[in-house]
Amino acid sequence: MEDESFLTDDFFRQLINVGEVDILVGLPTHNNAKTIGTIVHNVRSGILGAFPRERAVIINADGGSRDGTPELVTGISIDDVRPASGVYALRTLHAISTKYGSAPQSGVALRTILAAAELLRAKACIVVSPESETIAPEWISNLLRPVYRDGFDLVSPTYRRHKFDGLLMTNLLYPMVRALYGVRIRESYMSEFGFSGRLGSQFLHANGWKDGTAASGAELCFTLAAITGECRICQCFLGEKDHVERRAADLVPALRQTVGVLFSALDSDFSKWSKIVGSHEVPTIGSEQEIVLDPLRVNRKRLHQMFATGVAELESVFQAILSPATVAELHRIAVLGEDEFRYPAELWVRTVYEFAAAYQKSVINRDHIIQALAPLFRGRVFTFIVENRNASANDVANNIEGLCLEFERLKPYLLEMWKSRE
Amino acid sequence: MREMIIGELTQAVHDLARGFAHYLPRLIVMLILVLAGWLIAYIAKVILRSILRLIRFDRLSENAGASQLLNKAALPSATEMLSRFVFWVTWLGFILLGVSVLGILGLQDQIARFFFFLPRLFIAVLILFLGLLAASFFSRAALLAAVNANVPSPRVLSMAVRSIIIVFVLSIFFEELGLAEQTMLVAFGIAFGALMLGLAIAFGIGGRELAQRFLEDKFVRDKKQQDEDELSPL
Numbered sequence: 343m344e345d346e347s348f349l350t351d352d353f354f355r356q357l358i359n360v361g362e363v364d365i366l367v368g369l370p371t372h373n374n375a376k377t378i379g380t381i382v383h384n385v386r387s388g389i390l391g392a393f394p395r396e397r398a399v400i401i402n403a404d405g406g407s408r409d410g411t412p413e414l415v416t417g418i419s420i421d422d423v424r425p426a427s428g429v430y431a432l433r434t435l436h437a438i439s440t441k442y443g444s445a446p447q448s449g450v451a452l453r454t455i456l457a458a459a460e461l462l463r464a465k466a467c468i469v470v471s472p473e474s475e476t477i478a479p480e481w482i483s484n485l486l487r488p489v490y491r492d493g494f495d496l497v498s499p500t501y502r503r504h505k506f507d508g509l510l511m512t513n514l515l516y517p518m519v520r521a522l523y524g525v526r527i528r529e530s531y532m533s534e535f536g537f538s539g540r541l542g543s544q545f546l547h548a549n550g551w552k553d554g555t556a557a558s559g560a561e562l563c564f565t566l567a568a569i570t571g572e573c574r575i576c577q578c579f580l581g582e583k584d585h586v587e588r589r590a591a592d593l594v595p596a597l598r599q600t601v602g603v604l605f606s607a608l609d610s611d612f613s614k615w616s617k618i619v620g621s622h623e624v625p626t627i628g629s630e631q632e633i634v635l636d637p638l639r640v641n642r643k644r645l646h647q648m649f650a651t652g653v654a655e656l657e658s659v660f661q662a663i664l665s666p667a668t669v670a671e672l673h674r675i676a677v678l679g680e681d682e683f684r685y686p687a688e689l690w691v692r693t694v695y696e697f698a699a700a701y702q703k704s705v706i707n708r709d710h711i712i713q714a715l716a717p718l719f720r721g722r723v724f725t726f727i728v729e730n731r732n733a734s735a736n737d738v739a740n741n742i743e744g745l746c747l748e749f750e751r752l753k754p755y756l757l758e759m760w761k762s763r764e
Numbered sequence: 765m766r767e768m769i770i771g772e773l774t775q776a777v778h779d780l781a782r783g784f785a786h787y788l789p790r791l792i793v794m795l796i797l798v799l800a801g802w803l804i805a806y807i808a809k810v811i812l813r814s815i816l817r818l819i820r821f822d823r824l825s826e827n828a829g830a831s832q833l834l835n836k837a838a839l840p841s842a843t844e845m846l847s848r849f850v851f852w853v854t855w856l857g858f859i860l861l862g863v864s865v866l867g868i869l870g871l872q873d874q875i876a877r878f879f880f881f882l883p884r885l886f887i888a889v890l891i892l893f894l895g896l897l898a899a900s901f902f903s904r905a906a907l908l909a910a911v912n913a914n915v916p917s918p919r920v921l922s923m924a925v926r927s928i929i930i931v932f933v934l935s936i937f938f939e940e941l942g943l944a945e946q947t948m949l950v951a952f953g954i955a956f957g958a959l960m961l962g963l964a965i966a967f968g969i970g971g972r973e974l975a976q977r978f979l980e981d982k983f984v985r986d987k988k989q990q991d992e993d994e995l996s997p998l
Contacts, residue, residue, distance in 0.1 A: 507996055508996060508997070508998055509997055510997035510998055511997075511998060531998060533998075592997070593912070593997055594912055596997045596998055597997075600998065644914075647914075648911075648914055651911060651914070651918075652911050652912075655907065655910075655911050655918050655919050656907065656908070656911055659904060659907070659908070662826075705823070706904070707901060707904070707905075710904055710905065710908055713908040713909070713912060714908060716911075716912045717911060717912070719997075
């Protein structure tokens, strides 16, 4: 059993009162009072509708909310849900909350949920994002059913997204995870996902939790653990993913908790990913992806300017990270005007792989390596937007596929750099 | 008369021989110490060089910006420099120890002072190296943060951070060595003050428009434009 000392006595007592469960729903929160009511309502409806006979619990791991989020989670009565769902639960649906810290840490929240799942011997679990306003009761059953009924260990979501939404996912995470780990999982950094109690326990014990990656980006670690542990994985289409407005400052934290975690995992997983050639599909329930083509205003000029400034100002940093050929090529494209500027797929893949190798060798501080990727990513985003401005859903999908194949084709280049340790 | 001269000469030769006989063992001890010192210093150099190569000290020194300084001065790598430094300090220590065995008055004090100075020298060199490392780290951190926040002239900001840290580290370095403490204190005060004043003037007058634009961008930019800035990366 994992050391439960990080769980509070009160939470422990509440878990003992709940007893064993079949289904566990994890809700990591931090000041989500605006959305949490609807989400808990839909979670309860989803469980009542699809699993009325099962013993279920909602576990809220809160990162020090000051807006009464935990009270909202535990305060919603089952009677609030029954009239809407039209069904009645045959078991008590518990909802308990614990505060794991005074600041949000997704890794600690996940660890709390996993520890609770293990203590309650939950067979199937899901984690739901507290920001998803579009969450529907069907999402709950869609994520739980493959685990509970079909024996899958991990259910990764797919969404209906705008073609320019989640560009870090489509331009880096998905193609790189696919090329290196050989599994075509669209959303490796998952905000909603389902998993078996077995995988949860396995991850709880195998993960170090004391390193930096445990604090954030644990969701990606979880996916990679499922892949390397040869667990049964499937994807499930959920529906429309919220378009979350982000500030420019949000990019670096996003890179840290995704790309930083991926680069870090490559070191420990080298024996596994180095032997993989090509990639394979995973079973998908519903459509693999749906692309929305609505017009969206994007400040392309700013993206281009931040790329050009980044390349010019960070020359000394790039010289430490990238090969001279790549640096030269970046300088060449950085001086091009908006109309001619393109960051070609091959150059982007080489850049990412060289960053990964530099991260492994710690040529400079690892966090600085991740930060240095931000302006280059903006350049790639600019190119993706320009290339797909008038593209149909099929064209966008084909372009992403082309990028994935480029990542797979250049994998030997990464291996070559990886092995040439100084 | 002749016998007296011969007697005196014999006495002088005897005294010289006695003196030589008196010093000979000390001289031999000194030579042994010098030779043993060379051997120990050489072994220390080889071991240190291997350890530094193992821990990739050159990479660390490159990060600290020390390698660039050494390259510009056409000096060997940081690993080689530190190994040689340890070799010479160790050997010099043994040489001085050997000289002290000879019991030459006046030199004893100087030798004792040298040995008292050694720990300070090591600490000063360590402070200098760590200071350069910190300067490089924080200036790069400032550069990256400024670039990613789209702050104007990020390299100037980074260089200012580096300069402030280096000036500060140099003042500690010289203070630790005990070299011209008063002069260094005054020089540090002047350099630091000048740097701060220069930055203030540059930002206030030279970069007035830049500062205005920056502040406008930060606080009164059109909300619509802000929304268009970034797409959700995840």
